[in-house]
Amino acid sequence: MxxxxxxxxxxxxxxxxxxxxxxxxxxxxxxxxxxxxxxxxxxxxxxxxxxxxxxxxxxxxxxxxxxxxxxxxxxxxxxxxxxxxxxxxxxxxxxxxxxxxxxxxxxxxxxxxxxxxxxxxxxxxxxxxxxxxxxxxxxxxxxxxxxxxxxxxxxxxxxxxxxxxxxxxxxxxxxxxxxxxxxxxxxxxxxxxxxxxxxxxxxxxxxxxxxxxxxxxxxxxxxxxxxxxxxxxxxxxxxxxxxxxxxxxxxSGEDLITRRLAIWNTYNDSLASLEQRGLLRRPGVPDDCAHNGHIYYLLTETHEQQRDLRNWLKQHEIDTATHYVPLHSSPAGMRFGRAHGDLPVTCDQANRLVRLPVWSDLPEAATLRVCDRIHEFFGQAPRAA
Incomplete structure (x- = not known):
């Protein structure tokens, strides 16, 4: 099957x-x-x-x-x-x-x-x-x-x-x-x-x-x-x-990117109500920027919530990812480089970031299913108005 x-x-x-x-x-x-x-x-x-x-x-x-x-x-x-x-x-x-x-x-x-x-x-x-x-x-x-x-x-x-x-x-x-x-x-x-x-x-x-x-x-x-x-x-x-x-x-680049942007926008629209309730944060895109839909990520409130959300989605057969371990805290980063200051935003948000599935052939129904499961995780009705 x-x-x-x-x-x-x-x-x-x-x-x-x-x-x-x-x-x-x-x-x-x-x-x-x-x-x-x-x-x-x-x-x-x-x-x-x-x-x-x-x-x-x-x-x-x-x-x-x-x-x-x-x-x-x-x-x-x-x-x-x-x-x-x-x-x-x-x-x-x-x-x-x-x-x-x-x-x-x-x-x-x-x-x-x-x-x-x-x-x-x-x-x-x-x-x-x-x-x-x-x-x-x-x-x-x-x-x-x-x-x-x-x-x-x-x-x-x-x-x-x-x-x-x-x-x-x-x-x-x-x-x-x-x-x-x-x-x-x-x-x-x-x-x-x-x-x-x-x-x-x-x-x-x-x-x-x-x-x-x-x-x-x-x-x-x-x-x-x-x-x-x-x-x-x-x-x-x-x-x-x-x-x-x-x-x-x-x-085929323009078509591939147009399709990714449609997925990005579906996530962004469907999850807006959760951000309005202060339950998560969506990506920021300044007015001067035209992005390409490469990554859609969420920022949870805590590292523990990041872990729990990923586990919840995994239980529902939805793959997610975090992203980089900040280089200044890595073994090679400490050996070959140096940090200018404490980098509080980097340290905090790296532990709260969750990336959602985005690829050009991802069906809209699958994208909406991801959104529904996220709403359910936060105790909200699927894509609640």
Missing amino acids: PSDRIYFNKPPKTEKSLKYILESIENGRISGDGYFTEQCHKWIERTTGTSKALLTHSCTAALEMAAILVNAGPGDEIIMPSYTFASTANAFALRGAIPVFVDVRADTMNLDERLIEDAITPATKAICVVHYAGVACEMDSIMALAKRHGLAVVEDAAQAHHASYRGQQLGTFGALGTLSFHETKNIVSGEGGALLINDPALVKRAMIIREKGTNRTEFLNGQIDKYTWMDIGSSYLPSEMIAAFLLAQLE
Whole structure:
């Protein structure tokens, strides 16, 4: 018998994926930087407005490239939120730089722009923002602050493809931005990512870093007869089969995101009455932000209530998740970075956050079932008016 289980995530399917993969094989070249990679680059550049997009095998790889491109090195400090994935900090720690963790805003879980300036020291090299749940950080203030202090800005937009701030795509404000196409994201290739290069002066070096530190791209373009080692770098590019799968996803991207937004809005509308009664908190989305429906989360009143709600939903075959262990409290965070202050919002809300199932093919009936069970948990009639 089919299970009634509601999974937390299922990667989206697109009609042309297998067709494009077979074409990539028939083309006789399945290593990176072939036809499908180039088509993905053009698609991302056209839809985001970035100067240059480069596919990578992960967003982690794109962040590592960004750390090299901003010349992060031993003793440099990089300001970032503690409430993020390890890759955000790892990219800079691998270069010997020191992640400096700053608290987040209570409404968006994004880096609190009001706290950044106090964390800046003579050693500060860059600010790395993370657009949590596809909701933008307050980029006007952050970019003005960075300009005033001569700091680079890197955007970890892993969750924010097709999201914007005041009409501008996220990942295109700082000198560099990064995207993720991991299977949990809105648009996927299994593993995969992209580096958005918004400063044209960084493009040539980025292409060298991505190709193991060689000028192989110039060789492939017929600009030189032989290629050689030019700089530090690594093998950051994905295969053509990954790019072929991704291109089919990109072409369906608007539809996939529209469907996720419909799910997000169903949750938000159906659970509004619980927030009005002070029983939980829904995600905050400032007026200047157009999000992409990547994550729908709730904030319970206590950590114990978070645990009990998740257990209740599990009993009803509904998968949920929490999210990050704050990096400043992790073993590696304490070893390689430092916290600027006590980070009370991060510590508190990380223990109360519950993520609900969101994926593009999640039926509306399943979404409403989740809402009904949450209402029942709080002792309310299902979706009570």
